[in-house]
């Protein structure tokens with residue numbers, strides 16, 4: 001997969017794309033990142049990519065011309081590219097959306113900055129995405145969040161680091177708890193079942209932990225989760241136990 005990021009601040013991405021999973025995914029050839037400087041699509045001598053808002057008010061707005069020029073260049077190079085604007089106005093990104101994007105050949109993430117982008121950009125993009133109900137300084141952190149969540153789902157990326165299939169949200173549930181040595185830390189013990197070596201029992205215990213954590217912390221997720229009959233019985237038992245207390 002190819003992930004392009006269009007930004008006024010290319011240097012922002014140097015370190016995050018150069019370490020850990022994102023760097024290894026590139027080295028393995030699972031993903032190719034390209035950070036594109038919006039200023040390369042300006043036409044004036046000073047490479048100005050922003051301007052004051054019509055109607056007055058604070059801040060600057062990213063100009064439409066360089067943004068559209070960059071989108072057209074990307075589409076001319078690869079008509080399959082999906083153009084996504086990072087904006088707090090978009091639907092909120094989640095694991096299901098990450099899975100959908102991981103199935104694409106080519107994604108272009110556009111980072112707004114200052115007060116945002118000229119609103120007419122919506123006529124030239126394929127979709128908008130927010131990463132949550134808060135305002136960040138620019139679209140760089142949101143683009144990185146999307147690039148990271150998508151890349152770890154690409155075939156061969158996680159390898160020995162853990163299976164993406166079991167992670168929180170992937171199954172529609174929060175993940176079960178993890179522990180490593182020591183067995184006892186300041187009086188807090190690792191659940192004994194994890195030390196017994198019975199893999200079937202451990203798998204069931206983990207499933208039940210995932211179910212009970214999800215019920216306690218994010219009950220909203222349960223409506224969409226795919227649950228077995230055994231899962232449902234377990235949840236009913238939890239609810240009955242809670243009701244009896």
Ligand SMILES: C[S@@+](CC[C@H](N)C(=O)[O-])C[C@H]1O[C@@H](n2cnc3c(N)ncnc32)[C@H](O)[C@@H]1O
Nearest residue numbers: 086087112113115116130131135136138139142
């Ligand atoms: C300071 S924000 C602009 C906020 C805008 N004035 C508003 O009130 O909606 C600058 C840029 O950061 C990005 N951004 C900020 N928060 C975001 C979020 N929660 N999700 C996605 N992008 C975000 C967008 O690209 C946005 O154009």
